[in-house]
Amino acid sequence: MDLGGNELGKRSANAMILLSRLFKSPIGDVKQVSEFIGVSYKAANDLVSDFEKLEILQELTGQTRNRVFIFNRYVTLFAGDHN
Template identity: 35%
Template sequence: MKRHQDRYYQLLNEVRYDGAWEMWVLFFLQGIQEISDEALKTVQEIISLKQKIIDQLHTGEKTSLLAIRLTDLIFKSPIITVPQIQESLHTNRQTAYDMVHTFEELGIITEMTGKKRYKKYLFREYIEIIEKGCE
């Protein structure tokens, strides 16, 4: 509705002054269809991205149950730290670091702080899909 705000208010005023409900309802339904189509496209892009990552892990022979679980985790939390990975996946620090290194090598996540300690990693491609879907 924000994209067509002027038209929305114009039609709302026509309802108010002339009782022109039909045009307003049609406009509203078109808006719902447009939003639904965009949401479906975003979901399809997310599913495609997840499959791409799983394929990368398989192709690079880096696949494991923990790698798949980390894939699921970064879709839930696209900014993440090694301690969060360690806690969420119930693994030790070294395994969490190794997995982060693998995901960095594959270009799935990138370090975003520039620090030597307390690093945070960003799942940029996912964030970009979400941001594009919110425009």
């Protein structure tokens, strides 16, 4: 995964901001990404799409609107059997 430039181009700085946020809040929607990073909804949606392609985010709802995404690889670290 290259967040430094080749795959995300000029969105790489915002990608790093989003990635750091996902460790604190691993579930959210495009509107939340837009508000947190301070970019337009379209820019946030493009970044979320990039994260989906890189398999960092996974869409949970199966809908085309009001989609919710999860940083699944991170969440599953804590979801194992703890007995």
